[in-house]
Amino acid sequence: MKQLSTLVLLGLLSVSLNAQKMNSTKKAIVASVENHKENLIQISDSIWALAETAFNESQSAEVLADYAEKKGLKVTRGVADIPTAFTATYGSGKPVISVLGEFDALPGLSQKTVPTKDPRIDGAPGHGCGHNMFGAASLGAAIAIKEQIESGKLQGTVKFLGTPAEEKYFAKVWMVEAGLWDDVDVNVSWHPGANIEADVQSGLSLIDFIVEFYGQAAHASADPWNGRSASDALELYTTGMNYYREHIKPTSRIHYHIQDGGQVVNVVPDYSKIWVRVRDPKRKVMLPTYERVKKMAEGAAIMADVDYKISLVSGIYEVLVNRAGGEIMQKNLELLGPITYTEEEIAFGKGIQKATGKPEVGMDSKIEPLRETEKNPGGGSTDVGDVSWNVPNINLSVTVAPKDTPWHSWAVVACGGMSIGHKGMVYATKAMAMTMADLFENPKLVTKVKEEFKTRKGDEKYEAMIDGPPPIGNN
Numbered sequence: 135m136k137q138l139s140t141l142v143l144l145g146l147l148s149v150s151l152n153a154q155k156m157n158s159t160k161k162a163i164v165a166s167v168e169n170h171k172e173n174l175i176q177i178s179d180s181i182w183a184l185a186e187t188a189f190n191e192s193q194s195a196e197v198l199a200d201y202a203e204k205k206g207l208k209v210t211r212g213v214a215d216i217p218t219a220f221t222a223t224y225g226s227g228k229p230v231i232s233v234l235g236e237f238d239a240l241p242g243l244s245q246k247t248v249p250t251k252d253p254r255i256d257g258a259p260g261h262g263c264g265h266n267m268f269g270a271a272s273l274g275a276a277i278a279i280k281e282q283i284e285s286g287k288l289q290g291t292v293k294f295l296g297t298p299a300e301e302k303y304f305a306k307v308w309m310v311e312a313g314l315w316d317d318v319d320v321n322v323s324w325h326p327g328a329n330i331e332a333d334v335q336s337g338l339s340l341i342d343f344i345v346e347f348y349g350q351a352a353h354a355s356a357d358p359w360n361g362r363s364a365s366d367a368l369e370l371y372t373t374g375m376n377y378y379r380e381h382i383k384p385t386s387r388i389h390y391h392i393q394d395g396g397q398v399v400n401v402v403p404d405y406s407k408i409w410v411r412v413r414d415p416k417r418k419v420m421l422p423t424y425e426r427v428k429k430m431a432e433g434a435a436i437m438a439d440v441d442y443k444i445s446l447v448s449g450i451y452e453v454l455v456n457r458a459g460g461e462i463m464q465k466n467l468e469l470l471g472p473i474t475y476t477e478e479e480i481a482f483g484k485g486i487q488k489a490t491g492k493p494e495v496g497m498d499s500k501i502e503p504l505r506e507t508e509k510n511p512g513g514g515s516t517d518v519g520d521v522s523w524n525v526p527n528i529n530l531s532v533t534v535a536p537k538d539t540p541w542h543s544w545a546v547v548a549c550g551g552m553s554i555g556h557k558g559m560v561y562a563t564k565a566m567a568m569t570m571a572d573l574f575e576n577p578k579l580v581t582k583v584k585e586e587f588k589t590r591k592g593d594e595k596y597e598a599m600i601d602g603p604p605p606i607g608n609n
C-alpha cells in the first residue's frame with residue numbers, strides 16, 4: 135500500500151512539473167476544464183442513464199445543446215435534417231477549429247456501475263462504446279476554447295458538432311453532405327478506449343445494405359408446390375456469401391444479420407430480410423467485394439424463383455490519418471502525463487478483468503511514443519472517416535476502462551458511469567482543448583496539418599455512400 139501511494143505521489147509530482155511547462159493559454163484551459171468538471175461529469179452521467187440509441191437521442195442531444203447555450207455558444211438544432219444533430223459555435227473568422235461529439239448508446243447493454251454483469255434495466259440499451267463521455271468531453275473542450283476566445287487569448291472560431299447515430303446508420307455522412315465541415319480548417323475528435331494515445335491508426339471502410347426476398351406463401355405441407363420460399367432464397371444467399379469468404383482479401387470482412395426469416399413453421403415464407411455489411415481497411419478494395427455480394431442476391435433469387443430488392447443503408451470511409459496532427463496531440467499528452475487511480479478504482483478495474491476472464495492488471499494510462507501508422511489496421515469502423523476525407527482530423531484515444539476490456543459490452547457501460555470513466559473524460563477534454571489551442575496560436579501548424587491532408591487524399595474524390603435522406607424512424 136505504501137509503495138502504491140509513493141507511486142501516486144510521484145505521478146502527481148510529474149504532472150505538476152509538466153504543468154509548469156504549459157504556456158499561459160494551456161494553463162487557462164486546464165483551469166477552465168477543472169472549473170466545469172463537475173458539470174461535465176453530470177452531463178456524461180445523465181446521457182449514460184438516458185442511454186438512447188441511434189436517431190432516438192433527443193434528450194441526450196438536448197442535454198448537450200442546452201449546456202452549450204447556457205455557456206454562451208450559438209446553437210443550431212436539427213442540422214442536416216436530423217432532429218438530434220446540432221452545432222454550437224463561438225467566435226468569428228479564421229481559423230475555424232471543430233470538435234465533434236457522439237452520444238448514442240447500444241441496444242441490450244444496460245448495466246449498473248458494478249464490476250460484474252448486472253443490468254440496471256433488463257434488456258435496455260447502455261453506453262457500451264462510451265459515447266456518453268465522448269459528447270461531454272468534446273463539448274467541454276469547445277467551451278474551454280470559447281472562454282479563451284472571449285478573454286482575447288485566442289482568435290478565430292470554435293465549432294462543436296453534435297453527431298448522432300454513430301453506432302447504426304452513420305449520421306456524419308449526411309452531416310458531411312450538408313456541408314457542416316465546409317468552413318472548418320481542422321477537426322479534432324477522440325474516442326473512449328483502454329489506453330491513452332494520439333491515435334494515428336485508420337480503421338475499416340464499410341458498406342451496409344439490406345436485401346429483401348419476395349416469394350409466394352403456401353401451406354408448408356398441404357400444397358408446398360404452390361409456394362416460392364423467400365427463406366430458401368435467404369439461405370441460398372448466405373450459403374453463397376459463406377463460400378465466397380474463401381476468396382476475399384484477408385483484410386476484408388463480410389457480416390450479416392437475418393432480420394426476417396418467416397414467421398411460422400407451417401407456412402412457406404413469402405418474405406425474408408437480411409442486413410449485410412462488407413468491410414475492408416481500403417474503400418477501394420471493399421467496393422468490388424460489395425458488388426459481388428450484391429450479385430449473389432440476384433443468384434439466390436433466381437434459384438428460389440423469387441423477387442428481390444437491394445437497398446443501400448449507408449457506407450463509410452476508412453479514417454484518413456494525419457500524423458502532423460497526431461504529433462501536436464502527442465506533445466499535449468506528454469504535458470498532461472498519465473491518469474492516476476485510487477486503490478478503489480484499481481480494484482474495480484481488476485474486478486472487471488476478473489469477470490471478463492482477462493489478466494487482472496488494472497488500467498493502462500501510460501503515455502507511449504507516437505506509434506507507426508499500420509498499413510492494414512484491424513478493429514472497427516467509424517463515420518469520423520467521412521469527416522477525415524473532407525477536413526484534416528486529429529484523433530485521440532483515452533483510457534476509460536481497464537486494459538483488454540471487451541468493447542461494446544456491459545463492462546464499458548459499468549466504467550463509463552463511474553470515476554474511471556469520469557477521469558478519462560476530463561482528461562480527453564483537456565488534451566483536445568490544448569491541441570485546439572495549439573492550432574489557434576500557431577498558423578504554421580494548421581498549414582502543416584492541411585498539407586499532409588492534401589498529400590494523403592491525393593486525387594481521390596470523396597463520394598458519400600448514401601442514397602436518399604437519413605433513415606430516421608426506422609428503429
Ligand SMILES: [Zn+2]
Nearest residue numbers: 263265300325
Ligand atoms: Zn464508439
